[in-house]
Amino acid sequence: MAEAEAPWLGSVITVVVCAILVGACILDLTHNRKPPNKYPYKFILIRFANWITVGLTYACTYFGRYNMSLVNTPDSHDLLGLTKTQFGIVTTIRTLIYAVFVTVNGVIVDKIGGQAASIVGATGSGVANVITGIYLSYMKGKGVVNIVALTFFFSFNDYFQTFCTTAICKVGVNWYHLTERGLFSGIFGIVISFGLFLALQVNGMIKAGAHLSSVFFVPGVILSFFALLCVFFVKATPEDAGWPPVDDESIAEAAERQKRKDERRERREAEAASAFKDDSINTANGDSYNLSAGNGNKAGTNEEEEEEKVDYGMPLKELLRRLFCNPTFLLLCVVDFCVGWCRDGIIQNYGMYFKTDWLASESSVLYQMASTGITIGSMFGSLGAGVVSDYCCGSRRPPVAFAALVLYTGMILIAYFAKAGWVACLGISLTSFCFSCVHGIITSTCAMDLAGPRATATAVGILDGIQKIGSALTGVCMGALYDKYGARGWLTGLFPVSALGALLLIPILPKGKKKAAPGKEEMNKEEGKNVVEEQALTDETLPLIKE
Template structure:
């Protein structure tokens, strides 16, 4: 049996005062539920797309245009709200986002009968902005509660909790689309996609109440002073807020943040393309009838978040324990692995092996699951752990905003382009488009590695001169 020496074991397991771990667990459990409920009010849209297309005659390009509007608003909201979060605090940010996404989803569910592209795009754009309060708020609070060598691991755990939101809507949506009654009263008829925007906001409302009551922004506010070290704060400084000017200047001029942002744009291009378009892929390419609740759809939409969790957790542990909190080596490997998987999938599709047959459906679903594994593994360490490393407890909100905004700028570029290509050339172009983004992400992380080595060498040289 391999046993770590005591000095290494101490770096893996940190001693905390009695009661700290359960209190921190309560904090991040509720925050995780909060962000999971955000996901329910985000991924409900994809299940509505077949019904919207049938009712209003939208093209794939128009559907991806609505998603692009959401992504642009979300990305810009990340920049604005991330900076604001460093001033108002993570808890307030999460609550503002919750109220906003509840309101907009209910508007979509009850007032979306106009049926124009502009109406749907504008409503979903507003949802994107309010959802953009979530990630900066979550990362800012967690940066104050976790040390650097814990953040990757717990980013993976948060990945699990967040994906529970996707798992929940994946299983709730078919139930709502099947229609339901209360006693003898027909509440929702079969295929009434508007209920997808009426029920999930109720979950957000319940969790928001729990967040308001139980979550504390810092360990100090929960009575645990000096427990978590912040490499970006002076000794004895336990505050978690900073001026807008200081946050903006520090993060915008950070030597690594823009490399991470470019890489995360590529994560968004692949992750959101596979997540948001897979329902149309099931219908158009695999010829599956969603009303029949096919087993292939059930297993795929539920295995995708499951493998995403495993990938996120594994990537976080490796970056924490093997690479001592450095994210770029793990992320680079994952981006290039993702590119290889996507290229293989593209070749298999080109060979005609994916289609409306049992074997073709299995292969098509298998590649969606593999793409989810690789894309979401980078999602946790680049989008969650890295911003906390860069910004610390004071500026993690804006660091998260800058990096995460690019995930959705990448999405805003990739989705309309992909939708137009699919309308023109068919689903065979989907995977090659995603592969190009995966390769760019890998090279961006390679540049981060080289930059970090130069920064470490310069720091060592300065230390020797002192």
């Protein structure tokens, strides 16, 4: 029996999702008016305009990436002349392409900064979506030719999307202090999850009332528009916008740069005074003018020009050592593989599940509730993880990820044994809450915490690339399981991997022992460090702390 339809439900869902998005924006605008990170409104507004533009740009990349799930349905398979397994091949290849280039491009983004990366990524993805829409509009063949064409178009799209994936964290790590990043990642996750609403709910509405190609044309045009917004509203760092840095590592680097500038200025002044004295003596003796007097100034100018070159990253050798010599980072790489399997295993196949097992069309109440549940679950999952991490776990991330993976395993069991459509919808929706918790905490927040501002994009790229390897394997594996065993085979394939991810986090769950009181020498070093940081706060950020 087919599920009932409710045309009004889409409007209600849109209002609810938009209200959550507005609430997240208000939270960001208000929570930093309290100590210890009390910023003036001007800084908060500039930061808000910065990240909301980057966030909505990345949300639109979801709009233009997960629109592929609208093609992974029985009616679209018939139109293309493909089986579930054949379409799974397309999914696997394009995701592997994403996995490779999100790692490679992460290094590039660390060099060019978040603004440039967002512009490149949004422009390229927009063009790729429009080209895909054109192909589907004039498509005549079926079968193998569509496998080849769609694999190329989707891979081309995913290559450019990798720039936006790492850009969001590259921007965030520079604009938010470590103690703010959990909540920030939660707020940012709501904006990103808005992209799931666009991809699943809005694209579903578009497909229900127009040709399949429309779900690629619309995201393509919007992505191109947001690329233009990034040119005018996004700054890679606070310094680029005329504000002092807020991250501890950036503050220390700024203090070191200022120290080098002061030393060069003092050296030039000493050289100039010495040259003037020599010139006075030579003139009195009737000698010619000292032509070499300006060489010191020229050398100092070259040093300044070299230092002023914009480079948001660090040397590759140092960058790789920072990441791959950290055992916690290596463990998180394996956990993120499990997250990719669990996350895309749901997102790429839930539509087929509700269509084949519950006979729910895109416009049915059940299908829309499932799509909305995934979106809202993802929103509150990322926000909840950030709040619990910062305010209940002392900015520690692994306990939150562990709890979310355990809960995910339970939700899969609920969906597996569901006898009613609403129970299945509840189980699938809550899996979104869980995988969003882990995705936000591990792939974004942990990457920022462990890597620092100069290596964040590379860390995010590596973690997200490994996650996408897990995602890629779901394409072929889940398609084959669904073809042979149906929905129960698909759900069974998700269960053991989520349990494995939870088990892997157990070694890093215990809170580390408190450090012993430092000796006199260590206290002196710490005091020196605090003096530098205090000077940075009092001298450079005085306008920032006190209006």
